[in-house]
Amino acid sequence: MPEHAISPTRVQDYPEWYQQVVKAADLAEQSPVRGCMVIKPHGYAVWERMQGILDGMFKATGHQNAYFPLFIPLSYLEKEAEHVEGFAKECAVVTHHRLELGPDGRLIPTGKLEEPLVVRPTSETIIGAMYAKWIQSWRDLPVLINQWANVVRWEMRPRVFLRTAEFLWQEGHTAHATREEAVEETLRMLDVYATFAERDLAMPVIKGPKTAGERFPGAVDTYSIEAMMQDGKALQAGTSHFLGQNFAKAQEIKFAGQSGQEEYCWTTSWGVSTRLIGAVIMTHSDDDGLVLPPRIAPTQVVILPIHRTDEERTAVLDACRVLERELAATTYAHEPVRAKIDARDMRGGDKVWQHVKQGVPVRVEIGPRDLASGAVSVTRRDRPPKERTSVPLAQFATEVPQLLGEIQQGLFEKARAFRDAKSARLATQADILDFFAEAAGKGGFAHVHVADDPAVTALLDPLKVTVRCIPMEGPDEPGNCAVTGRPVPRASVLARSY
RNA sequence: CGGGGCGUAGCGCAGUCUGGCUAGCGCGCUUGGUUUGGGACCAAGAGGUCGAGAGUUCGAAUCUCUCCGCCCCGACCA
Incomplete structure:
Protein backbone atom coordinates (compact mmCIF):
# COMPACT_ATOMS: atom_id res chain seq x y z
CA MET A 1 0.00 0.00 0.00
CA SER A 285 -6.40 17.64 6.86
CA ASP A 286 -3.28 15.65 6.05
CA ASP A 287 -2.09 13.12 3.50
CA ASP A 288 -4.27 10.45 5.11
CA GLY A 289 -7.47 12.41 4.57
CA LEU A 290 -9.83 14.58 6.53
CA VAL A 291 -9.01 15.71 10.07
CA LEU A 292 -12.00 17.05 11.97
CA PRO A 293 -11.77 19.16 15.10
CA PRO A 294 -13.72 17.29 17.82
CA ARG A 295 -16.23 20.08 18.36
CA ILE A 296 -17.58 19.80 14.83
CA ALA A 297 -16.97 16.08 14.31
CA PRO A 298 -20.31 14.31 13.83
CA THR A 299 -18.72 11.30 15.53
CA GLN A 300 -16.02 12.08 18.07
CA VAL A 301 -15.16 8.54 19.11
CA VAL A 302 -15.64 5.48 16.97
CA ILE A 303 -15.63 2.16 18.79
CA LEU A 304 -14.29 -0.73 16.77
CA PRO A 305 -15.07 -4.23 18.00
CA ILE A 306 -12.47 -6.86 17.12
CA HIS A 307 -13.42 -10.50 17.31
CA ARG A 308 -13.09 -13.84 15.62
CA THR A 309 -15.43 -16.35 17.16
CA ASP A 310 -19.08 -15.89 18.08
CA GLU A 311 -18.27 -16.03 21.81
CA GLU A 312 -15.68 -13.31 21.39
CA ARG A 313 -18.14 -11.30 19.38
CA THR A 314 -20.76 -11.38 22.11
CA ALA A 315 -18.32 -10.44 24.84
CA VAL A 316 -16.63 -7.73 22.79
CA LEU A 317 -19.88 -6.17 21.60
CA ASP A 318 -21.21 -6.13 25.16
CA ALA A 319 -18.11 -4.26 26.28
CA CYS A 320 -18.47 -1.86 23.34
CA ARG A 321 -22.06 -1.09 24.27
CA VAL A 322 -21.13 -0.44 27.85
CA LEU A 323 -18.41 1.95 26.71
CA GLU A 324 -20.77 3.65 24.26
CA ARG A 325 -23.23 4.30 27.09
CA GLU A 326 -20.49 5.58 29.36
CA LEU A 327 -19.27 7.97 26.71
CA ALA A 328 -22.77 9.24 25.98
CA ALA A 329 -23.07 10.02 29.68
CA THR A 330 -19.84 12.01 29.54
CA THR A 331 -19.78 15.59 28.36
CA TYR A 332 -17.34 17.53 26.26
CA ALA A 333 -17.99 21.16 25.28
CA HIS A 334 -21.31 21.04 27.14
CA GLU A 335 -22.65 18.19 25.01
CA PRO A 336 -22.74 14.43 25.43
CA VAL A 337 -19.73 12.80 23.79
CA ARG A 338 -20.73 11.53 20.37
CA ALA A 339 -19.57 7.92 20.26
CA LYS A 340 -20.57 5.26 17.77
CA ILE A 341 -19.92 1.55 17.50
CA ASP A 342 -18.95 0.44 14.02
CA ALA A 343 -19.89 -3.22 13.95
CA ARG A 344 -20.10 -3.50 10.19
CA ASP A 345 -18.97 -6.82 8.83
CA MET A 346 -15.90 -5.82 6.91
CA ARG A 347 -12.18 -6.26 7.15
CA GLY A 348 -10.63 -4.43 10.04
CA GLY A 349 -8.03 -2.56 8.03
CA ASP A 350 -10.49 -1.16 5.54
CA LYS A 351 -12.82 -0.10 8.28
CA VAL A 352 -10.09 1.63 10.24
CA TRP A 353 -8.83 3.50 7.20
CA GLN A 354 -12.33 4.64 6.39
CA HIS A 355 -12.50 6.36 9.75
CA VAL A 356 -9.03 7.80 9.27
CA LYS A 357 -10.04 9.27 5.93
CA GLN A 358 -13.29 10.59 7.36
CA GLY A 359 -11.45 12.40 10.10
CA VAL A 360 -12.94 10.83 13.24
CA PRO A 361 -10.89 12.33 16.09
CA VAL A 362 -10.55 9.21 18.26
CA ARG A 363 -10.67 5.52 17.44
CA VAL A 364 -11.02 2.90 20.14
CA GLU A 365 -10.50 -0.78 19.50
CA ILE A 366 -11.82 -3.39 21.82
CA GLY A 367 -10.81 -7.00 21.27
CA PRO A 368 -10.43 -10.15 23.32
CA ARG A 369 -6.92 -9.17 24.40
CA ASP A 370 -8.22 -5.81 25.66
CA LEU A 371 -11.02 -7.51 27.55
CA ALA A 372 -8.52 -9.84 29.17
CA SER A 373 -6.28 -6.98 30.23
CA GLY A 374 -9.12 -4.57 31.04
CA ALA A 375 -7.87 -2.03 28.53
CA VAL A 376 -8.73 -0.42 25.20
CA SER A 377 -6.48 0.53 22.29
CA VAL A 378 -6.73 4.20 21.47
CA THR A 379 -5.59 6.04 18.36
CA ARG A 380 -5.90 9.76 17.69
CA ARG A 381 -6.47 11.33 14.30
CA ASP A 382 -3.98 14.08 15.10
CA ARG A 383 -1.28 11.43 15.58
CA PRO A 384 0.13 8.96 13.02
CA PRO A 385 -2.48 6.33 12.07
CA LYS A 386 -0.53 3.44 13.57
CA GLU A 387 0.38 5.05 16.86
CA ARG A 388 -1.72 3.21 19.41
CA THR A 389 -1.82 3.51 23.15
CA SER A 390 -3.41 1.17 25.61
CA VAL A 391 -5.64 2.82 28.18
CA PRO A 392 -7.32 1.08 31.13
CA LEU A 393 -10.96 0.61 30.22
CA ALA A 394 -12.16 2.04 33.53
CA GLN A 395 -10.20 5.20 32.89
CA PHE A 396 -10.95 5.79 29.25
CA ALA A 397 -14.46 7.21 29.37
CA THR A 398 -13.59 9.70 32.08
CA GLU A 399 -10.50 10.80 30.18
CA VAL A 400 -12.23 11.29 26.85
CA PRO A 401 -13.32 14.90 27.41
CA GLN A 402 -9.76 15.85 28.21
CA LEU A 403 -8.49 13.89 25.22
CA LEU A 404 -10.94 15.62 22.87
CA GLY A 405 -10.00 18.96 24.36
CA GLU A 406 -6.32 18.24 23.79
CA ILE A 407 -6.95 17.33 20.16
CA GLN A 408 -9.08 20.43 19.61
CA GLN A 409 -6.47 22.67 21.20
CA GLY A 410 -3.60 20.90 19.45
CA LEU A 411 -5.20 21.40 16.03
CA PHE A 412 -5.68 25.08 16.72
CA GLU A 413 -2.12 25.57 17.90
CA LYS A 414 -0.69 23.63 15.01
CA ALA A 415 -2.68 25.72 12.54
CA ARG A 416 -1.63 28.92 14.25
CA ALA A 417 2.02 27.92 14.32
CA PHE A 418 1.80 27.09 10.63
CA ARG A 419 0.24 30.45 9.85
CA ASP A 420 2.72 32.37 11.92
CA ALA A 421 5.63 30.54 10.31
CA LYS A 422 4.30 31.56 6.90
CA SER A 423 3.71 35.17 7.90
CA ALA A 424 6.13 38.03 7.77
CA ARG A 425 6.26 41.73 8.52
CA LEU A 426 7.46 43.60 5.48
CA ALA A 427 8.41 47.20 4.89
CA THR A 428 9.33 47.79 1.28
CA GLN A 429 8.08 47.15 -2.21
CA ALA A 430 11.10 44.90 -2.81
CA ASP A 431 10.16 42.87 0.28
CA ILE A 432 6.72 42.29 -1.20
CA LEU A 433 8.07 41.20 -4.56
CA ASP A 434 10.47 38.82 -2.87
CA PHE A 435 7.90 37.43 -0.43
CA PHE A 436 5.49 36.54 -3.19
CA ALA A 437 8.10 35.25 -5.63
CA GLU A 438 6.97 31.99 -7.23
CA ALA A 439 9.66 29.87 -5.54
CA ALA A 440 8.51 26.85 -3.58
CA GLY A 441 7.81 27.45 0.08
CA LYS A 442 7.30 31.15 -0.50
CA GLY A 443 4.12 33.08 0.00
CA GLY A 444 1.77 33.32 2.93
CA PHE A 445 0.57 36.35 4.85
CA ALA A 446 2.52 39.56 4.46
CA HIS A 447 1.87 42.17 7.11
CA VAL A 448 2.75 45.46 5.56
CA HIS A 449 1.62 49.06 5.60
CA VAL A 450 -0.14 49.90 2.35
CA ALA A 451 -2.51 52.66 1.37
CA ASP A 452 -5.84 51.95 -0.27
CA ASP A 453 -4.47 53.26 -3.55
CA PRO A 454 -4.38 52.21 -7.23
CA ALA A 455 -0.57 52.16 -7.11
CA VAL A 456 -0.74 49.36 -4.56
CA THR A 457 -3.18 47.35 -6.63
CA ALA A 458 -0.94 47.86 -9.65
CA LEU A 459 1.95 46.31 -7.75
CA LEU A 460 -0.09 43.42 -6.35
CA ASP A 461 -2.16 42.50 -9.40
CA PRO A 462 0.61 40.78 -11.37
CA LEU A 463 1.52 38.85 -8.22
CA LYS A 464 -2.10 37.73 -7.90
CA VAL A 465 -1.98 39.13 -4.40
CA THR A 466 -4.75 41.14 -2.74
CA VAL A 467 -5.18 43.06 0.47
CA ARG A 468 -7.12 40.53 2.54
CA CYS A 469 -8.01 42.86 5.37
CA ILE A 470 -6.58 45.41 7.74
CA PRO A 471 -6.16 43.49 10.99
CA MET A 472 -7.98 45.29 13.75
CA GLU A 473 -6.58 43.66 16.85
CA GLY A 474 -4.00 45.48 18.94
CA PRO A 475 -3.15 49.18 19.02
CA ASP A 476 -2.55 51.28 15.91
CA GLU A 477 0.99 50.99 14.59
CA PRO A 478 1.36 53.80 12.09
CA GLY A 479 3.75 53.36 9.23
CA ASN A 480 4.39 54.51 5.70
CA CYS A 481 2.85 52.78 2.70
CA ALA A 482 5.42 50.48 1.10
CA VAL A 483 4.36 51.73 -2.31
CA THR A 484 3.21 55.33 -2.05
CA GLY A 485 5.05 56.32 1.12
CA ARG A 486 1.89 57.85 2.51
CA PRO A 487 1.40 57.42 6.24
CA VAL A 488 -1.21 54.81 7.18
CA PRO A 489 -2.39 53.98 10.68
CA ARG A 490 -2.20 50.19 10.48
CA ALA A 491 -0.58 47.38 8.53
CA SER A 492 -2.62 45.25 6.13
CA VAL A 493 -2.48 41.54 5.42
CA LEU A 494 -1.53 40.74 1.84
CA ALA A 495 -1.91 37.27 0.39
CA ARG A 496 -2.97 35.19 -2.54
CA SER A 497 -6.45 33.98 -1.90
CA TYR A 498 -9.21 31.55 -2.82
C1' C B 1 -15.23 33.64 -21.74
C1' G B 2 -9.56 32.91 -23.32
C1' G B 3 -5.19 29.22 -22.94
C1' G B 4 -3.86 24.08 -21.69
C1' G B 5 -5.15 19.00 -20.29
C1' C B 6 -8.75 15.16 -20.00
C1' G B 7 -13.49 12.15 -20.87
C1' U B 8 -13.25 3.93 -22.05
C1' A B 9 -17.12 -0.60 -15.73
C1' G B 10 -17.99 2.35 -9.01
C1' C B 11 -12.47 4.24 -8.89
C1' G B 12 -7.62 4.39 -11.49
C1' C B 13 -6.00 3.36 -16.33
C1' A B 14 -4.32 0.70 -21.29
C1' G B 15 -6.04 0.53 -26.21
C1' U B 16 -6.75 5.91 -30.28
C1' C B 17 -1.00 7.84 -33.58
C1' U B 18 -1.44 3.29 -37.89
C1' G B 19 -9.93 1.87 -38.23
C1' G B 20 -10.67 -4.85 -38.32
C1' C B 21 -11.39 -11.08 -33.86
C1' U B 22 -16.31 -11.19 -28.59
C1' A B 23 -13.06 -3.79 -25.72
C1' G B 24 -8.93 -5.17 -21.84
C1' C B 25 -6.10 -4.59 -17.00
C1' G B 26 -5.65 -3.27 -11.61
C1' C B 27 -8.56 -1.98 -7.44
C1' G B 28 -13.54 -2.21 -5.73
C1' C B 29 -18.35 -5.11 -5.84
C1' U B 30 -21.28 -10.20 -5.35
C1' U B 31 -20.98 -15.50 -3.90
C1' G B 32 -18.21 -19.63 -1.72
C1' G B 33 -13.95 -20.99 0.98
C1' U B 34 -9.36 -19.95 3.76
C1' U B 35 -8.10 -15.88 6.88
C1' U B 36 -8.39 -11.93 10.67
C1' G B 37 -5.13 -6.72 16.64
C1' G B 38 -4.19 -2.59 10.97
C1' G B 39 -5.24 -1.27 3.53
C1' A B 40 -5.59 -10.32 3.15
C1' C B 41 -5.53 -14.89 -0.15
C1' C B 42 -7.85 -18.60 -3.61
C1' A B 43 -11.88 -19.56 -6.86
C1' A B 44 -16.24 -18.35 -9.50
C1' G B 45 -19.26 -14.24 -11.08
C1' A B 46 -21.73 -9.46 -12.12
C1' G B 47 -20.77 -4.91 -14.18
C1' G B 48 -19.56 -0.85 -20.62
C1' U B 49 -24.99 2.68 -25.36
C1' C B 50 -15.98 3.72 -25.07
C1' G B 51 -19.05 11.84 -22.75
C1' A B 52 -23.30 13.14 -26.67
C1' G B 53 -24.81 13.88 -31.72
C1' A B 54 -23.82 13.91 -36.84
C1' G B 55 -20.54 12.34 -40.75
C1' U B 56 -16.68 9.21 -43.56
C1' U B 57 -16.34 3.75 -44.17
C1' C B 58 -17.97 -2.91 -45.82
C1' G B 59 -16.48 -1.90 -40.69
C1' A B 60 -15.31 3.56 -35.78
C1' A B 61 -13.31 3.74 -28.73
C1' U B 62 -9.85 4.76 -32.95
C1' C B 63 -10.66 9.35 -38.61
C1' U B 64 -13.71 14.36 -39.45
C1' C B 65 -17.16 18.10 -37.62
C1' U B 66 -20.32 20.06 -33.79
C1' C B 67 -21.73 20.06 -28.88
C1' C B 68 -21.42 18.82 -23.50
C1' G B 69 -18.83 17.99 -19.00
C1' C B 70 -14.54 17.84 -15.66
C1' C B 71 -9.55 19.56 -14.01
C1' C B 72 -5.47 23.29 -14.17
C1' C B 73 -4.00 28.53 -15.37
C1' G B 74 -6.28 33.65 -16.14
C1' A B 75 -10.56 37.42 -15.73
C1' C B 76 -14.90 37.31 -11.22
C1' C B 77 -16.31 35.93 -6.33
C1' A B 78 -18.43 33.73 0.02
Missing part, protein backbone atom coordinates in the same frame (compact mmCIF):
# COMPACT_ATOMS: atom_id res chain seq x y z
CA PRO A 2 1.10 3.58 -0.52
CA GLU A 3 2.53 5.46 2.41
CA HIS A 4 -0.51 7.72 2.56
CA ALA A 5 -4.20 7.22 2.05
CA ILE A 6 -4.49 10.29 -0.17
CA SER A 7 -2.78 10.55 -3.50
CA PRO A 8 -1.40 12.96 -4.55
CA THR A 9 -0.07 14.41 -1.33
CA ARG A 10 -0.33 18.08 -0.42
CA VAL A 11 3.14 18.93 -1.63
CA GLN A 12 2.71 17.02 -4.87
CA ASP A 13 -0.50 18.70 -6.03
CA TYR A 14 -2.47 20.73 -3.52
CA PRO A 15 -5.68 21.35 -5.51
CA GLU A 16 -5.92 17.71 -6.51
CA TRP A 17 -5.17 16.61 -2.94
CA TYR A 18 -8.10 18.74 -1.79
CA GLN A 19 -10.47 17.04 -4.19
CA GLN A 20 -9.23 13.61 -3.23
CA VAL A 21 -9.81 14.36 0.46
CA VAL A 22 -13.38 15.41 -0.29
CA LYS A 23 -13.88 12.17 -2.15
CA ALA A 24 -12.10 9.91 0.32
CA ALA A 25 -13.98 11.41 3.25
CA ASP A 26 -17.24 10.99 1.33
CA LEU A 27 -18.22 14.61 1.95
CA ALA A 28 -19.63 15.60 -1.42
CA GLU A 29 -19.59 14.89 -5.08
CA GLN A 30 -20.15 16.56 -8.37
CA SER A 31 -23.75 16.90 -9.50
CA PRO A 32 -25.13 16.69 -13.02
CA VAL A 33 -25.51 20.47 -12.93
CA ARG A 34 -22.40 22.44 -13.60
CA GLY A 35 -20.94 24.05 -10.52
CA CYS A 36 -23.36 22.40 -8.13
CA MET A 37 -22.46 19.78 -5.58
CA VAL A 38 -24.26 17.00 -3.83
CA ILE A 39 -23.46 17.25 -0.15
CA LYS A 40 -23.35 13.67 1.07
CA PRO A 41 -24.44 12.56 4.55
CA HIS A 42 -21.02 12.89 6.14
CA GLY A 43 -20.48 16.34 4.67
CA TYR A 44 -23.95 17.42 5.64
CA ALA A 45 -23.45 16.12 9.17
CA VAL A 46 -20.44 18.43 9.50
CA TRP A 47 -22.55 21.32 8.19
CA GLU A 48 -25.28 20.47 10.71
CA ARG A 49 -22.70 20.66 13.51
CA MET A 50 -21.65 24.10 12.29
CA GLN A 51 -25.26 25.20 11.95
CA GLY A 52 -26.14 24.01 15.42
CA ILE A 53 -23.33 25.89 17.12
CA LEU A 54 -23.74 29.07 15.09
CA ASP A 55 -27.49 29.07 15.47
CA GLY A 56 -27.06 28.92 19.24
CA MET A 57 -24.67 31.86 19.08
CA PHE A 58 -27.09 33.88 16.97
CA LYS A 59 -29.93 33.21 19.39
CA ALA A 60 -27.69 34.09 22.31
CA THR A 61 -27.04 37.48 20.70
CA GLY A 62 -30.74 38.15 20.32
CA HIS A 63 -31.48 37.04 16.78
CA GLN A 64 -34.44 35.10 15.47
CA ASN A 65 -34.68 32.90 12.42
CA ALA A 66 -37.10 33.54 9.59
CA TYR A 67 -37.35 32.58 5.95
CA PHE A 68 -37.59 34.77 2.87
CA PRO A 69 -38.32 33.67 -0.71
CA LEU A 70 -35.83 32.14 -3.10
CA PHE A 71 -37.15 34.29 -5.95
CA ILE A 72 -36.49 38.00 -6.05
CA PRO A 73 -38.32 40.28 -8.50
CA LEU A 74 -35.81 41.70 -10.95
CA SER A 75 -36.90 45.23 -10.08
CA TYR A 76 -35.89 44.73 -6.42
CA LEU A 77 -32.32 44.00 -7.37
CA GLU A 78 -32.18 47.17 -9.43
CA LYS A 79 -32.76 49.43 -6.46
CA GLU A 80 -29.25 49.77 -5.06
CA ALA A 81 -26.86 50.78 -7.84
CA GLU A 82 -23.62 49.25 -6.50
CA HIS A 83 -25.48 46.15 -5.44
CA VAL A 84 -26.81 45.63 -8.97
CA GLU A 85 -23.39 46.10 -10.43
CA GLY A 86 -21.82 43.63 -8.01
CA PHE A 87 -24.24 40.80 -8.59
CA ALA A 88 -25.64 41.31 -12.09
CA LYS A 89 -23.01 39.15 -13.77
CA GLU A 90 -23.67 36.03 -11.77
CA CYS A 91 -27.42 35.76 -11.37
CA ALA A 92 -29.64 32.87 -12.41
CA VAL A 93 -32.87 34.26 -13.80
CA VAL A 94 -36.24 32.56 -14.02
CA THR A 95 -38.20 33.69 -17.05
CA HIS A 96 -40.86 31.00 -17.52
CA HIS A 97 -43.30 29.17 -15.34
CA ARG A 98 -44.50 26.22 -17.42
CA LEU A 99 -43.26 23.37 -19.58
CA GLU A 100 -45.05 22.05 -22.61
CA LEU A 101 -44.40 18.85 -24.48
CA GLY A 102 -43.04 19.66 -27.91
CA PRO A 103 -43.70 17.62 -31.07
CA ASP A 104 -40.30 15.89 -30.74
CA GLY A 105 -41.02 14.80 -27.18
CA ARG A 106 -38.83 17.51 -25.65
CA LEU A 107 -40.07 19.87 -22.99
CA ILE A 108 -40.26 23.51 -23.98
CA PRO A 109 -40.44 26.37 -21.47
CA THR A 110 -43.55 28.42 -22.05
CA GLY A 111 -45.63 30.81 -20.00
CA LYS A 112 -43.26 33.71 -20.00
CA LEU A 113 -43.23 35.68 -16.77
CA GLU A 114 -44.14 39.35 -16.95
CA GLU A 115 -41.27 40.18 -14.65
CA PRO A 116 -38.27 37.84 -14.54
CA LEU A 117 -37.36 36.47 -11.12
CA VAL A 118 -33.81 36.35 -9.91
CA VAL A 119 -32.74 33.34 -7.88
CA ARG A 120 -31.34 35.03 -4.79
CA PRO A 121 -27.60 35.57 -4.82
CA THR A 122 -28.15 37.17 -1.38
CA SER A 123 -31.29 38.57 0.16
CA GLU A 124 -30.66 42.21 1.08
CA THR A 125 -33.22 43.47 -1.38
CA ILE A 126 -36.13 41.19 -0.62
CA ILE A 127 -35.56 41.33 3.11
CA GLY A 128 -35.19 45.10 2.92
CA ALA A 129 -38.50 45.34 1.09
CA MET A 130 -40.15 43.46 3.95
CA TYR A 131 -38.37 45.53 6.59
CA ALA A 132 -39.71 48.66 4.91
CA LYS A 133 -43.20 47.38 5.64
CA TRP A 134 -42.48 46.10 9.12
CA ILE A 135 -40.64 49.08 10.51
CA GLN A 136 -42.55 52.23 11.31
CA SER A 137 -41.41 53.45 14.69
CA TRP A 138 -38.20 53.51 16.70
CA ARG A 139 -40.07 51.07 18.93
CA ASP A 140 -39.86 48.47 16.13
CA LEU A 141 -36.08 48.57 16.24
CA PRO A 142 -33.76 46.83 16.21
CA VAL A 143 -34.88 44.08 13.87
CA LEU A 144 -32.50 41.15 14.30
CA ILE A 145 -33.23 38.34 11.87
CA ASN A 146 -31.22 35.48 10.44
CA GLN A 147 -32.11 33.01 7.74
CA TRP A 148 -30.61 29.66 6.83
CA ALA A 149 -30.91 29.26 3.11
CA ASN A 150 -29.39 28.33 -0.20
CA VAL A 151 -28.21 30.98 -2.63
CA VAL A 152 -27.09 30.87 -6.24
CA ARG A 153 -24.19 32.70 -7.80
CA TRP A 154 -23.33 31.62 -11.29
CA GLU A 155 -19.60 31.33 -10.79
CA MET A 156 -17.21 30.91 -13.66
CA ARG A 157 -14.88 28.55 -11.89
CA PRO A 158 -16.49 26.39 -9.24
CA ARG A 159 -14.68 24.28 -6.67
CA VAL A 160 -16.38 21.93 -4.26
CA PHE A 161 -17.33 23.77 -1.06
CA LEU A 162 -15.07 26.73 -1.80
CA ARG A 163 -17.02 28.17 -4.65
CA THR A 164 -20.12 26.45 -5.98
CA ALA A 165 -22.96 27.86 -8.03
CA GLU A 166 -25.41 26.96 -5.31
CA PHE A 167 -24.34 26.95 -1.70
CA LEU A 168 -25.85 26.82 1.74
CA TRP A 169 -25.35 29.63 4.18
CA GLN A 170 -26.88 31.80 6.80
CA GLU A 171 -27.48 35.47 6.26
CA GLY A 172 -28.22 37.77 9.12
CA HIS A 173 -30.01 41.02 8.32
CA THR A 174 -30.51 43.66 10.94
CA ALA A 175 -31.96 47.15 11.06
CA HIS A 176 -31.12 49.74 13.70
CA ALA A 177 -32.05 53.24 14.76
CA THR A 178 -28.53 54.57 14.90
CA ARG A 179 -25.27 54.26 13.10
CA GLU A 180 -23.48 53.34 16.31
CA GLU A 181 -25.84 50.47 17.00
CA ALA A 182 -25.46 49.09 13.49
CA VAL A 183 -21.69 49.33 13.59
CA GLU A 184 -21.73 47.61 16.96
CA GLU A 185 -23.87 44.83 15.53
CA THR A 186 -21.55 44.43 12.55
CA LEU A 187 -18.56 44.01 14.84
CA ARG A 188 -20.44 41.80 17.30
CA MET A 189 -21.25 39.31 14.56
CA LEU A 190 -17.70 39.47 13.25
CA ASP A 191 -16.63 38.47 16.75
CA VAL A 192 -19.16 35.65 16.78
CA TYR A 193 -17.61 34.33 13.58
CA ALA A 194 -14.07 34.69 14.87
CA THR A 195 -14.94 32.91 18.10
CA PHE A 196 -16.67 30.14 16.22
CA ALA A 197 -13.77 29.75 13.79
CA GLU A 198 -11.13 29.62 16.49
CA ARG A 199 -12.96 27.76 19.23
CA ASP A 200 -15.00 25.29 17.20
CA LEU A 201 -13.23 24.97 13.87
CA ALA A 202 -9.79 25.29 15.54
CA MET A 203 -9.00 27.68 12.72
CA PRO A 204 -7.06 30.83 13.60
CA VAL A 205 -8.43 33.88 11.84
CA ILE A 206 -7.55 37.51 11.36
CA LYS A 207 -10.39 39.98 11.74
CA GLY A 208 -10.47 43.27 9.95
CA PRO A 209 -12.08 45.65 7.49
CA LYS A 210 -11.72 45.16 3.75
CA THR A 211 -10.36 47.75 1.38
CA ALA A 212 -12.82 49.62 -0.85
CA GLY A 213 -12.22 47.29 -3.77
CA GLU A 214 -12.98 44.16 -1.75
CA ARG A 215 -16.14 45.49 -0.19
CA PHE A 216 -19.56 43.88 -0.49
CA PRO A 217 -21.51 45.63 -3.26
CA GLY A 218 -23.55 48.32 -1.56
CA ALA A 219 -21.81 48.17 1.82
CA VAL A 220 -20.17 51.06 3.62
CA ASP A 221 -17.75 48.73 5.38
CA THR A 222 -17.08 45.04 4.98
CA TYR A 223 -15.26 43.12 7.67
CA SER A 224 -13.97 39.62 7.21
CA ILE A 225 -12.24 36.83 9.02
CA GLU A 226 -9.31 35.53 7.03
CA ALA A 227 -7.74 32.12 7.54
CA MET A 228 -4.60 30.62 6.05
CA MET A 229 -4.84 27.34 4.20
CA GLN A 230 -1.98 24.84 4.09
CA ASP A 231 -0.79 26.12 0.73
CA GLY A 232 -0.33 29.56 2.24
CA LYS A 233 -3.35 31.06 0.52
CA ALA A 234 -5.91 33.09 2.38
CA LEU A 235 -9.53 32.07 2.62
CA GLN A 236 -12.25 34.54 3.50
CA ALA A 237 -14.17 32.49 6.03
CA GLY A 238 -16.91 34.91 6.99
CA THR A 239 -18.06 38.45 6.35
CA SER A 240 -19.98 41.08 8.25
CA HIS A 241 -21.18 44.21 6.50
CA PHE A 242 -22.11 47.61 7.78
CA LEU A 243 -24.51 48.77 5.09
CA GLY A 244 -24.98 52.27 6.44
CA GLN A 245 -28.20 53.74 5.09
CA ASN A 246 -27.52 52.68 1.51
CA PHE A 247 -30.12 49.95 1.36
CA ALA A 248 -32.48 51.81 3.66
CA LYS A 249 -32.49 54.76 1.28
CA ALA A 250 -32.82 52.58 -1.79
CA GLN A 251 -35.69 50.65 -0.26
CA GLU A 252 -37.36 53.22 1.93
CA ILE A 253 -36.66 51.51 5.23
CA LYS A 254 -37.73 54.38 7.45
CA PHE A 255 -38.90 54.91 10.98
CA ALA A 256 -40.32 57.70 13.10
CA GLY A 257 -37.76 58.67 15.70
CA GLN A 258 -38.46 59.61 19.30
CA SER A 259 -38.97 63.24 18.42
CA GLY A 260 -41.31 62.36 15.59
CA GLN A 261 -38.92 62.97 12.72
CA GLU A 262 -38.65 60.44 9.89
CA GLU A 263 -35.26 58.73 9.62
CA TYR A 264 -33.67 56.03 7.53
CA CYS A 265 -32.59 52.85 9.29
CA TRP A 266 -29.02 51.69 9.55
CA THR A 267 -28.67 48.10 8.37
CA THR A 268 -26.17 45.26 8.54
CA SER A 269 -25.79 41.85 6.99
CA TRP A 270 -23.43 39.00 7.76
CA GLY A 271 -22.91 35.46 6.58
CA VAL A 272 -20.93 32.27 6.56
CA SER A 273 -21.42 29.41 4.16
CA THR A 274 -20.63 25.80 3.36
CA ARG A 275 -17.29 27.22 2.28
CA LEU A 276 -16.35 26.72 5.93
CA ILE A 277 -16.27 22.99 5.26
CA GLY A 278 -13.61 23.62 2.64
CA ALA A 279 -11.81 25.84 5.10
CA VAL A 280 -11.73 23.10 7.72
CA ILE A 281 -10.48 20.58 5.17
CA MET A 282 -7.66 22.82 4.02
CA THR A 283 -6.71 23.90 7.52
CA HIS A 284 -6.36 20.55 9.26
